[in-house]
Amino acid sequence: MVVTTKSEAQTLSWGRRLGRLLKGWDVVCLHGELGSGKTTLTRGLARGAGSRSRVASPTFSLARVYRGPRWIIYHLDLYRVAANQTRDIGLEEFVSDPRGICIVEWPQAGTAYYPKDRLEVHLSHVAGGRKLRFAAKGPRSREILRHMHRAALLRGQGKEMPDGVST
Ligand SMILES: Nc1ncnc2c1ncn2[C@@H]1O[C@H](COP(=O)(O)OP(=O)(O)O)[C@@H](O)[C@H]1O
Numbered sequence: 552m553v554v555t556t557k558s559e560a561q562t563l564s565w566g567r568r569l570g571r572l573l574k575g576w577d578v579v580c581l582h583g584e585l586g587s588g589k590t591t592l593t594r595g596l597a598r599g600a601g602s603r604s605r606v607a608s609p610t611f612s613l614a615r616v617y618r619g620p621r622w623i624i625y626h627l628d629l630y631r632v633a634a635n636q637t638r639d640i641g642l643e644e645f646v647s648d649p650r651g652i653c654i655v656e657w658p659q660a661g662t663a664y665y666p667k668d669r670l671e672v673h674l675s676h677v678a679g680g681r682k683l684r685f686a687a688k689g690p691r692s693r694e695i696l697r698h699m700h701r702a703a704l705l706r707g708q709g710k711e712m713p714d715g716v717s718t
């Protein structure tokens with residue numbers, strides 16, 4: 552599923568929509584160059600998942616934690632992290648917390664720890680805004696995208712992925 556957002560507000564909205572569908576054990580990996588909107592999307596995600604905390608880039612702290620009434624949101628940024636350092640951050644505990652939702656910017660270094668069934672979001676700059684491509688890696692993440700897709704169709708903004716990524 553691919554969407555194009557034309558403003559920061561639209562990127563936030565898509566984050567909120569997705570965030571409402573998330574629950575404990577879900578992992579969302581955010582790929583994309585600097586400024587593509589990963590932290591902005593996370594702000595919406597955290598809000599949608601019930602957090603009222605201020606979301607800031609964890610680039611220097613590596614991990615930030617936002618508590619909602621139901622879920623604990625772990626927001627990670629592994630930009631400066633090497634694969635052999637992920638143990639020190641506590642990634643293993645984050646992804647195994649049954650109440651935890653993990654959102655990871657620059658997820659590469661932590662690949663060994665993520666569940667196979669996770670949501671991958673690829674963000675990129677396009678003329679007039681940002682492109683968000685959502686890809687599911689298993690039944691749970693497909694279910695999330697199906698719900699999001701259905702909601703988008705109901706609003707008349709849905710766009711089918713041309714290259715067949717399941718929604
Ligand atoms: N669709 C959009 N059009 C224009 N600007 C956007 C859009 N979505 C987000 N932005 C802006 O782009 C910037 C993205 O920054 P950020 O979310 O920190 O990116 P990243 O975490 O990927 O480095 C923010 O200034 C945000 O306001």
Ligand SMILES: [Mg+2]
Binds near residue numbers: 656
């Ligand atoms: Mg960021």
